[in-house]
Amino acid sequence: MRWPDELVETPDLQGAYPRLSEAQIQALSACGERRSARREDVLFAEGDPCVAFLVVLAGKVAEVKGYGFDDQVIGIHGAGRFLGDLNVLTGQASFITAVVAEDGEALAVPAEELRRLVTEDETLGDLVLRAYLIRRSMLIGLGAGFRIIGSRYSPDCRRLREFAARNRLPHRWIDLEEDTDVESLLQRMGLTPQETPFVIWRGEKVLRNPTNAELAKLIGLPAPAPRESGWDLLVVGAGPAGLAAAVYGASEGLTTIVLDSVATGGQAGTSSRIENYLGFPAGLSGGELAERAEIQARKFGAQFSIPAEACTLQEQEGHHVVTVKEGAVIQTRALLIATGVRYRKLDVPDLERFEATSVYYAATAFEAQMCSRDPVVVVGGGNSAGQAALFLAQHVASVRLLVRDDALTRNMSRYLAVEIEQHPGIQVMLNTQVRRLVGEQTLEAVVAEDNVTGERFTLEARAMFVFIGAEPYSRWLADEVALDSRGYILTGLDAARSGRKGVPDSAGRPFPLETSRAGVFAAGDVRNGSIKRVASAVGEGAMAVRLVHEHLQLRG
Template structure:
């Protein structure tokens, strides 16, 4: 598969049919030239190589450059061909990842090379140039995902570790291809070639011959170049747990306010929003924005202000210590922080019906991204759920599947879905809405084939043919590790403000002379924002607003804590109220 066109003299420049290959204007090239250097190129020169980090942003001034996947390997193919005015690279250049393809000069000429760090700074400071490059890079990333470029995951569809690696790759929007050991003969041949035993699977193949045997998410992140450093022993002003919209908003506002800020997530940036195909009611995007684009923009913004991102890194404990907190991580490391923002969001609830376990990750999914959609093209699919996530997924999948059946347990689509989505769903010719409908069983040998559904008013059962099932039936919070640390409601969501007040320990709060602030938990200086918070509005805009508000409240907490000075006494260190504010 190739995006390039070939003529008698070799590959021709790829047309910009996807919005992925725009040209820089002369003015933009002059802006870039002030930060880089012009350099002559030679035929067959490799400008950057798959699997290696980007070191420069490259714009073509003369000649042509061919972008190749799996250079020199059995699956070598052309991704694109660029001529004068075009620029090279993709999303990994801005995010510190390794390259997922290789750039080779075909017609010698001249390039403009700008160091990556300076290019990232330019993207954040120049809104027009930054938007042009970011949009092109996002589209190129989606093209690579669609091409099945990147690394290979070889594993059984019945393996939990295979599902874990596939989820990690999809959630982080990483180009990859899954090869099922149960039915892919090529996968078996590769295992024999590299001497991999069945019990060592799943494996990841990177750069053609680099084999990772059942790697952890952190190991895979390191090899791909994801910025996943271990927490440094030291102190942060604020640590944000969770990198969804609420967490990233807190990171942006915290870091831009001058607080030393770290944001941690166990799997990926984006949370549930990152898996949304289209968000149409987010302020400032009248034509809608994909969850992936919104999150990538937020990540770049957080890095612009020097927020420290740790993904994947799993938080396992939170311990009060001397009016601060010690945050513990799964790898055994620890870090101290003056304040914490809990923004760990929620995870989708599983559909508990017979036959579904072995099909999860194969043809039963809990997200609808480009990756899942590419696996069910031209087939009928079903979506379970009656909320906004289900509506967005149905509309997105209707662009790929032959038909989409939206199965809703209730009798009114307006009950939990925004009106603008209801209108689009009901008007779409490829979407059929089945109200009062619940899945009772799923059937399929190697993948989903048939759903047994029931009308919950009449009890009548029928069969629906579907090649894939997408489930959006609510979620539960990521708070298991907090049960003995602070107060939660009966569903596990974090209590804050007035709801937390009756359960707060008076001895802990008395020295501060106040109770919990609006988003503050039963622990002083620990705040909750977004979906993880009890009573929150489950909307991206609301989560973003709460993340920003949490930082305002962190400042308020710090100002009040600044009035406390330490005095040694027979009982050790204890807080004493001072009439003079302490310096920060």
């Protein structure tokens, strides 16, 4: 490859490239292996599984994006610095290549040893985790990793982009509608636009319109792992409740596996900013909260499988058996259902036609990029709608917030309502509902109605964000546990009153978060009577693990 004229070490930006102390290097050396490093040696390559934590002991190492194709050096690191990003902790494949730029020596520590060390050494753990979180954000911004090639009008292209964005996977999107050079690239690879979307990695691995599971396999996200003896705890749903259960379950010695059909974080993961979560006065994004919680759970030994959609629940010989859409069958002694809720859809004509290109149910960086500099409407009067409006106002041409009630504070926190009313980029339209969508391939406008006067008017909009309440994600349970009339899972006394048999008749059963089936618990938004807040979901996830222990002890 072509090297820069001067091998100047990249500055440590915001803690992304810290230097380890001599004591930390010595501790790592006890469980690692020293390796000589010659110029042009590849220490790890893009697409390879991350099996080791690498520390530069002498010489210099370059981190390269697109090695062997367009060779872009994104960082040069000298003695005392460590390489890689979050994939060392999560088991994903590498999104960049590390090439020796100057002869020296490196220390290779097995990834599993690093996970153990960061659990035991709080200082080292904090240093590595902070650096890796920042580096992942930097790689996403640089467009490292795989490429998604497709049309902005393609539902499958949007599906793949959403999956990559929600899982914070570094990638680059190439739009067939705008990139004039992409057709020659496809011709060189023997591909045609009609076969899009494609996922291309390292210029050699090509997937034609892959499923989310196929993309996950490409970058090393693990499928559900069978265990001969089954699992102690299976958590279905990786929102705040499920993530809390994973942390507490794994840290307290339960063999724990977590499934989710899309990504960690649940609905909270799609929030651009959570400002009222205890301990974070400046707020934090839902994606950041989910990423930190997943790493914390993995640190204690919890396993994650994404995407993995639970389809059925059965009972066999005292075990709970969950069938996964992707093909796995998982046996567990205790089950926590934390599948949350799904946003309701507007009852307007042609909604499905526009959902593929212009209708969204989340407001993250991905959605903001999709409608950058366009006028948008946000429909809803709760906190999710308010947070979405504030976030989008930073990225789009204009935001109209359509609320069917006569006051913002009817269903929205007062602090959020005040912030919205004072924002110059948001127009609040009360007593307003959407009646019709207008456009050809994509949305061009919405026809809205004043529900007091009956007057109808047209609002220019290239995208519509919908936050109008939610319904529980519980249909996959069929009639295996008791539900209320709206589909929320009954727990505790409510489950006992349902008349369903299955929980042993003993004092205190069903437990407070236990369903009508012994050993099956529910937490978070999917549970009847839950408080729809991130903090309460986290509390329920932790509480559920305590009750799982009690259940397993009673079983002997």
